[in-house]
Amino acid sequence: MSVLHERIGPSALYQTESGHARDDSMRTAARRAAGHAEHVDDFDMRHLRYFLTVVRAGTVSAAAQELRISQPSLSQQIKRLERRVGAPLFIRSSRGVELTAGGRAFLREIQTIPGQLRSAIAAAAPTPRVWPVGVCGGVPTEVLAEVQNGLGGEAADAAGPTGAELRMRHIGAADQPELLHHGELAFGIVRLPVTTPGLVGAVVWDEPLGVVMRPDHQLAGRPRLTWDDLATQRLLWYDEGCAPGYAETIPAQLAVLGWRAELHPVDDQQALFVHTLQTACDLVALRPRLSVQGEAQLHWRPLPTAAAPRERLAVTALAGGRAALLLAQVAARRGWTYLA
Structure with a gap:
């Protein structure tokens, strides 16, 4: 036997x-x-991770910084991997690194291994009873309810008779990717676009942006706003750390439309956002109408264009894991746009 x-x-x-x-x-x-x-037997998953990170980063120094190890240590580990493979994987130059022909062949064969291993672990692991969810600032209650109704119901069904729950807490968008990769979050709710690799998402909110101001603002009584009106205003906007990707994309779209706004960064906490708008006469913000509906301290006006930039909120998860599978199932059932 x-x-x-x-x-x-x-x-x-x-x-x-x-x-x-x-x-x-x-x-x-x-x-x-x-x-x-x-x-x-003498291969280590960390060597594959090191190799893939160097490929993505383009330089050993940038990869070492991302991996939080020293550059000499990373170079030594890459050389050890090359000795085990029996061929050089990188061509090193002053501009960075490029894959050799052998390196490209090695990449083709191993790049799916981490995802396959993660999927295998997720398939064998018991269904969790608690799914931690990170929520970036300024998310409307309607979005939280939609996520709860969608993911919460599916998670409870997957967990069986004892049920399961979503546990939501405020976590800045910049911090969510690392927590997702480390398994401390199952899902994250963020504004698109998301620039971090290795994540999947599903759009749960897609609304046009409009101008938000205090009710006694000088522009509040105008029958229709113009780009010249807005040119005199500073834009109360997200700090880059609050909404990576989104914080840069929307001002760039506004510049194309005709408003090169001077940005006034602010934290994404709602109370601070409202307070800051109340204390300056030349300050406006951008939000979807529904996100400020019912706020007596805020006045909403449409942008002077039929093609206004949009705010898209998405639920994200680590690709290849159980949470990603659950998210895909819910997205298909509820009509959320799934982003692989």
């Missing part, structure tokens, strides 16, 4: 209800995989 058979033995994985072997092809595949594994 083989070692493989001794370890697996007469488990239900390979038996039918009558006790006979259920699927010889599964056993054959497992034996083949075990044979392949004998030849890679």
